[in-house]
Amino acid sequence: MIPFSILDLSPIVAGNTATQALRNTLNLAQHAEKLNYNRYWLAEHHNMPGVASAATSVVIGYVAGGTKTIRVGSGGIMLPNHSPLVIAEQFGTLESLYPGRIDLGLGRAPGSDQMTARALRRNLTGPDTFPQDVVELQQYFQPDEDVNQFIQAVPGNGLNIPIWILGSSLFGAQLAAALGLPYAFASHFAPNDLMQALAVYRAKFKPSNQLEKPYAMVAVNVIAADTDREAERLFTSMKLQFLAIRRGKARQMQPPVDNMDEFWSEFEQAGVEQALRFSAVGSPETVQRKLADIIDQTKADELIISAPVFDHEARKYSLTLTAQVRDALATQQSEASLA
Template sequence: MKLPLSVLDLSPVGENVAPSQAIRDSIALAKVADELGYARYWFAEHHNMASIATSAPEVLIAYAAAVTKRINLGAGGIMIPNHAPLHVIEMFRTLAALAPGRIDLGLGRAPGTDPITSAALRREQVEVNSLLAELLAFERGGFPTNHPFAKIEPMPSDVPAGTLWMLGSTLAGASIAAQLGIPYAFAGHFAMKHAHEAIAHYKSNYEPSPKHPEPYAILAVTAVCADSDDEAQRMAAPLRLAIVKNRTGRRAPIVSIEEALAYQMTPEEQAIADEFFEGAIIGSPKATADKLEALAKDASADELMLSSLLPDLAARERSLRHIAGAMA
């Protein structure tokens, strides 16, 4: 592929796709992406969401690494507020030891869930930037000599915790990524209207680092591709309704195409769906390819990461195959 393309997977749960099946489907799709030449395959972290099953991305990464050959596997991302920094580094060093050169550690500053579930995940609430600083100190050996953690050596000690990425949907994440001199991934699949500004800010303020002398930005985008524009819009109908339900507190498995098409949205619900889909790319192979290339150019993105919250594995696979073929 001329433009590097990757996949962001949330293991979508449907009325006829149980959460456990959604997990298995994600592994199957990772194998397809590997065969098609996609650059990387990331698993999200969300909790207590009936339509999303990716609650343990590190486990999915380990399994996917064992059944794929060359594609990078990663977390998009590990939500820093939910985890002990030392444990994150040790998990990803272990993954990097098992799949050398293929592991990405994407770091998110949001919890990826509601406040009550966040409290259940981590009883002691610590300021997220303090957790990030601690995580980086464990990875880079950055504790002062008199710090109580200075003599802790995360194991395995002879490998890095994969490639560090900062995730974000605002200028805050872009600023942190630029300051740290690490790659940046922007969540355009739900916040596209801020993408151009955030990526421009990241690149213009980038501070080169030994591992990453140049900035590198991924832009995530909702993308659904089918044989025709009409069929792609039809396939995306359940996703539109799922977004509305999630944003209005009615979380549930994603409904069928027929049920989604029959649902009559209120003006308020339509506005929610339209805002989310503002940057979505939905269409035939050629139309999708043209729009993806234009998006990457306009946003100065070095790579695009495709997200499609479709529970139907066959539909998601066809979409990836269509796009790979059109972008070859």
């Protein structure tokens, strides 16, 4: 069975604080480790009242320090916001502290709005340098004698830190293929180009020192509960969050509601449900059926699960049920191969 991993934005729920959100993140990562999830990734977003993972490298260190075996990384670092050297030093430090457990996923978007991007001191008028910045970052991790460079990332130089390209369009797929890097697609909120991007990535992939053949990870929203009705109710918190963002009024995660029709128009409903259509929400039986379809459809090498739930214990329980689904799918796959 393919590995299952976790994507977390350290959600700040209504009436709570970033302090509690970060403590919940560590607790969730420890729970995921016990359930044998493969990775635990944090995402960089800025100026978002409901997201506590803006200082992503710091949160990765916090999570890695509180766990023992699970891989911890970025899903992702928005590289245009940073100097490649600074990111090489940060992740070189993380790899030095937690060897063999750190992933570096890189995104091309700023993870913010235009005004926030300016506050991050980004050059918004210059050319797109993302491909060159990725190559520069790769060089900082090479042994000095291999590249003979005058500037070294210390820590970082000579360390084997897996780099991933993240994306929601064909651009990232083409870059990951050209550089021979693993590719993660953000289908949990931007599914439109998923199948075409996967096809382009696999068709154009060139082997590299890091990777011999394509490796594609697909993101999916998964919320599991004892019944379909309860899972769908829990999912309304995420729908409310997306609705608020689309209205330009991002806020902390809100508690679930019984009837979304009281909150959105038909037009808004269509937009939110289109963005979130790559989701498996329901009882374990429902989630198992939907995930089996997604794996069959995408031929993903790994799934990364986004599970934003208002109540922390309900979120942990959702991951527990999802792990049971993963194991059931593995058994199903094993039995099918023996038949």
